[in-house]
Amino acid sequence: MAYDKFVTLKSTAYPLPIENVDTDQIIPARFLKATEREGFGDNLFRDWRYNADGTPKSDFPLNKEIYSGGKILVGGRNFGSGSSREHAAWAIYDFGLRCVISSAFADIFKNNCLNIGVLPVQVSPEFAEKLFDAIFADSKTEIEVDLPSQTVTLLTTGESEKFEINSYKKENMLNGFDDIDYLKNIETEITAFASTRPF
Amino acid sequence: MAKTLFDKVWDSHVVRSIEGGPDVFFIDRHFIHEVTSPVAFLGLESRGNSVLYPERTFATADHNTPTINQHLPVEDPLSANQLDALERNAAKHGISHWGLGDKNNGIVHVVGPENGITLPGATIVCGDSHTSTHGAFGAIAFGIGTSEVEMVLSTQCIMQPKPKKMRININGKLGLGVTPKDVALFIISKQTTSGATGYFVEYAGQVFRDMSMEGRMTVCNLSIEMGARGGMIAPDEKTFEYIKGRALAPKGDDWNKAMAYWKTLFTEENATFDIEFNYDASEIEPMITYGTNPGMGMGVTKSIPNASEVEGGVETYKKSLGYMHFNEGESMLGKKIDYVFLGSCTNGRIEDFRAFCSIVKGRRKAEHVIAWLVPGSHKVVDQIKAEGLDTIITDAGFELREPGCSACLAMNDDKVPAGKLAVSTSNRNFEGRQGPGSRTLLASPLVAAASAIEGVVTDPRTLLVG
Ligand code: SF4
Numbered sequence: 001m002a003y004d005k006f007v008t009l010k011s012t013a014y015p016l017p018i019e020n021v022d023t024d025q026i027i028p029a030r031f032l033k034a035t036e037r038e039g040f041g042d043n044l045f046r047d048w049r050y051n052a053d054g055t056p057k058s059d060f061p062l063n064k065e066i067y068s069g070g071k072i073l074v075g076g077r078n079f080g081s082g083s084s085r086e087h088a089a090w091a092i093y094d095f096g097l098r099c100v101i102s103s104a105f106a107d108i109f110k111n112n113c114l115n116i117g118v119l120p121v122q123v124s125p126e127f128a129e130k131l132f133d134a135i136f137a138d139s140k141t142e143i144e145v146d147l148p149s150q151t152v153t154l155l156t157t158g159e160s161e162k163f164e165i166n167s168y169k170k171e172n173m174l175n176g177f178d179d180i181d182y183l184k185n186i187e188t189e190i191t192a193f194a195s196t197r198p199f
Numbered sequence: 200m201a202k203t204l205f206d207k208v209w210d211s212h213v214v215r216s217i218e219g220g221p222d223v224f225f226i227d228r229h230f231i232h233e234v235t236s237p238v239a240f241l242g243l244e245s246r247g248n249s250v251l252y253p254e255r256t257f258a259t260a261d262h263n264t265p266t267i268n269q270h271l272p273v274e275d276p277l278s279a280n281q282l283d284a285l286e287r288n289a290a291k292h293g294i295s296h297w298g299l300g301d302k303n304n305g306i307v308h309v310v311g312p313e314n315g316i317t318l319p320g321a322t323i324v325c326g327d328s329h330t331s332t333h334g335a336f337g338a339i340a341f342g343i344g345t346s347e348v349e350m351v352l353s354t355q356c357i358m359q360p361k362p363k364k365m366r367i368n369i370n371g372k373l374g375l376g377v378t379p380k381d382v383a384l385f386i387i388s389k390q391t392t393s394g395a396t397g398y399f400v401e402y403a404g405q406v407f408r409d410m411s412m413e414g415r416m417t418v419c420n421l422s423i424e425m426g427a428r429g430g431m432i433a434p435d436e437k438t439f440e441y442i443k444g445r446a447l448a449p450k451g452d453d454w455n456k457a458m459a460y461w462k463t464l465f466t467e468e469n470a471t472f473d474i475e476f477n478y479d480a481s482e483i484e485p486m487i488t489y490g491t492n493p494g495m496g497m498g499v500t501k502s503i504p505n506a507s508e509v510e511g512g513v514e515t516y517k518k519s520l521g522y523m524h525f526n527e528g529e530s531m532l533g534k535k536i537d538y539v540f541l542g543s544c545t546n547g548r549i550e551d552f553r554a555f556c557s558i559v560k561g562r563r564k565a566e567h568v569i570a571w572l573v574p575g576s577h578k579v580v581d582q583i584k585a586e587g588l589d590t591i592i593t594d595a596g597f598e599l600r601e602p603g604c605s606a607c608l609a610m611n612d613d614k615v616p617a618g619k620l621a622v623s624t625s626n627r628n629f630e631g632r633q634g635p636g637s638r639t640l641l642a643s644p645l646v647a648a649a650s651a652i653e654g655v656v657t658d659p660r661t662l663l664v665g
Contacts, residue, residue, distance in 0.1 A: 019515040020392055020492050024629040029608040033263070033277035035237035035284045037345075047631050052617070076515065078393035081426065081492070082629060083608075084328040085235065086344035107362075107396060107428055108328060112344035166360065168220025178346070180246070183223065183354035186215070187251075190356055193214045193225055194252065198460065199318060199449060 003117030005176040009099055010144045010155070013072035014061045015135045021075055022082035023109060027091045029083075040087055041094030062095075066139035074131050074143075075102045080109025089113045099145050101152065103128040114169050115178060121145060121152055127161045130154060147174060201467040204433050205364055205399050208339045208464070212322045214356060221358040227321040229256040229351045230307045231294070233263055233281040234610070235326030239348035240288040248353040253293040255355060257316055258285055260298050261306045262327075263610050266573050266600035269299050278611065292352075305576020305602045308332040308544035312416065313578050315445025319434035319461040324351060329544050329626060331422040334431035335415035336438055337464045339399070341429040362428045363473040365398040366466075369406040371480030376660040378554060379414035380546055380624065380643035382406060383421035384486035384496045389478070391510075392494035396426035398473070401466060406480050407432050412441040413550035420545045421626055424493040433465045485659055487531050487622075488641040491519040491630050499646060499658050502530045522630055523638050524618075531640065531656045538621035539570040539651040540633070541644055543607035546624035547575030549582045551644040556591045558648035558662050564596035565654030571613055572597055573605040597651070609634045622650045 031043040049060050056063045073092065079102035080088065089112040092100065098118060103125040113120045123131070134141045134154055142155040147170060153160040165173075172178060183190070202210075214223040231239075236258070243250070250256065263278040273279040282299065289296035297303040303310055308329055311317045319337035324330060326348045333340035347357045367386060400422055407415060415432050422430030439458065442448045449457045484498040497503070503520070505527040506513045520526065541547075541555050552574065564570060572592060574580045580602060583589050592599055606613040607625040609632065615621045617636025624647050628639035642650075645659035652662065 017514075018518065019512040022492065022627075022629045024608075024627065024632050028631055028635070029610045030635075032234050032610065033275075033281060035281060036241065037238045047635055052635065077512070078396070078426070081392055082328065082423075082627060084326060084330075084342035084344055086238075086326075086346060089344070104393060104396065106393070106426055108342055108344060112346065115344060115346035166220045168217050168358075179350055179358045180242075180248075180353060182358070183350060183356050184248070186223065187354065190214055190223070190225070190354055191251075194355060197225070197227060198456065199227060199321065199453075 003176055003178070006098065006117060006119050006147055006173045008144065008146045009071060010142055011071040012067065012140055013070045013074050013101070013131070013135055013143050014067045015132050016061055016073060016075045017132050019076040020078045020081055023080055023085050023088035024082055026080070026088040027085065032085060032087050037090050039094065040091035041096070044091040044095045071097055072099045072101060072143055072145070073097050074128065074135065075100060077102065077104045077125065079105050081106040084108045086112045086116065089116050089118055093118050101128065101131065114173070117173065117176070119145065119147065119173060121163045123152060123161050123163060130159060201470040203364055203466040203470040203472065204337060204401055204431060204464055205339065206470070208320050208322070208337070209361055212339070221360045223356050224359045225322065225356055226324050226351050227255065228316055228323045230311055230323070230325035230330070231256060231258045231285070231348065232307050232325070232327065233260050233285040235345050236288065236348055237281060237284040239345050239352060242349040243352050250292040250294065250352045252355050256294045256352065257311070258289040258294050258296040259304055259307050259310055260285055262604045262608065264299055264603040265611050266571070266603050266605045266613060269601045273299070302577050305578065306544045306547060306604055308420065309547055309575030309579065312336065312412070312441070313445065313576060315442055315448030318442065318448070318457070319438060320464050324357065328423045329420050331427070331429040332416050332420040332544055334419035334422065334429050335412060336442070337431055337434035337461070339429060339431065342423065362399040363397055365395055365400045365427070366472045366475045367400055367402050368404040368475065368477045369480055370404040371406065372409070373406060373480045373483065376485050376645055376663050377483050378643040378645055379410055379417040381483055381486040383418045384488065384493065384641060385483045386478070387421060387425045387493050388486070388496040389476070390425040390494070392424060392492045393426040395422070398427050400427045400430040402430055402432050403466070408435065411550055412437055413548040416548065417545055421493070424626060434461050485643060485646050487646060487656065488628050489523065489525055489531055491522055491628055493626065493628060493641060495519065496641065499532065499656070502528050532658060534620065534656045535654065536568060536622050536650055536656060537619040538615050539568055539647050540573070540606040540621055540623040540625060541647050542571065542573030542575065542605050543625035544575060545626045546644050547573060547579065549579050551624065552579070552583050552588050553586070554644040555648040556588045558645060558659060559595040559597065559652060560591045562595055562652045564651055568651050568654055570597050570651050571600060571606055573600045574602050576602050606633050608632065615639070622647050622656065
């Protein structure tokens, strides 16, 4: 699926300082029944965001007016563990988020984000703490994520940290390309390889 | 350089390596199911692509399916729509499809091995994180997202950086009542749910050599719960014996060729891992979880650790105990339970039903417990009947349901109500996993059986001796 390019992003952020946030929380299984990929944002963090009767839980960060409009989510360590459901990444995208920052991501979730144009930014635990502190002190704190220089900056203090991304995925994100474009271009190489497989 | 089992299989599937990027990784076998594939087909079609090797993809319906009255139309319109989409897409693109009611139907990770699709040295992916199950055969198998499902459909490849290598060695003999599920929950409790992130695990040592193929599948299945990309075990005579004669396994000359190759699939003496762990079988007792991730587990006779003893994340830890309505220092033994679930791709195989029956035989289910016994496939159902386990089950007051994922992820009607406590043989105890507000204790089929009989969390060893 082609997606919007990602170059730089300057935005306020939603804080979610909970560890091991699993994809069942990001999008519960009962909302996976669609056969299209739109519309998952409404159920992002469904059971943390809403009471059983459907009313919003006012203390959940995604429901707080003071954070609204942010395009970044800062999450706790081991974000996105559990199920491989890409719906979790779709829900994040559909809600309007373009970047998730955490001190550690689960593998499949991270891949899924990269494949649909949500940038997972892994920072040190110390830097993640600083981001949380700054956001809790002032919800209008802006964070800048710059993909070309692979830096994330806390604009209030100017503190900055570099993050890792492999050069291939970086190129893809900068241009809005995806893996299928690449793979289709080398199809003859793939079919030649396939003919050598024993089973 | 000496190679590990993982190196041998990985390296032989790299179509090309990208400088500073992932490998273009060839996939031998691809499983699809109704929940994570429809959007992949939409993507494929919107780009005007076709399925490159339809014979390498296998479709089965499992996640959304009811476990009673499978002969009737599926009531939930959304589920029915996904099942239709799977059937339509498979037919349109020439992919084999085992829909509801088909004799080969069942949970994707149960039917793959049963039908000889899962083979040593193969690469296997599926849009389901427990694809790691197939590593039990010495395959590299892992879960992927829907974008990757589309990649495999259209190009038979995905883009993956090679993970780091971990080996977990467990030697010695397992004690009475200690099952493969306990071995896995023990490892995860040591590693935590993120301890193996970025790694591919090889399980080695006597404990795994002694294990049946079903047991190995249970262990590899749970690799993902410590964050690992997957887990694998070197194939041996047991593996070959299991595969031989299965419907889609190689036959005749192909079999001999395959065997010659499979026998090369082991980790060489001097090969190195990025990290290794050693445990002894005697450290492991029947396990149970008490929190909201599979890493929050302990021996069934132990008490919940205090927050101060837990590394990091005290707030998260307390939130988790709060959700479960448990306190630090509490024991699980004797806690009244409401539900028991035997099933899933973790513990829905014949061996699991045998274990369950070894305890419930000649006993009666506790009156207040609601139990869902859901075999992983129709073949498992047939085997249960052939062995007469169905009679033991009904005599003890239980009922056998029809195959599917069921309460593992509760997408169908098998939902544990809010606040109720369930002992489950599945793989995830996340908040709401078995239904909004449900509380899950993960355990082995033996613990599940003992608890179903007593109506409270029970150490199965008390029912096994004497
Ligand atoms: S039983 Fe559970 S974990 Fe296994 S394939 Fe089904 S939903 Fe996934």
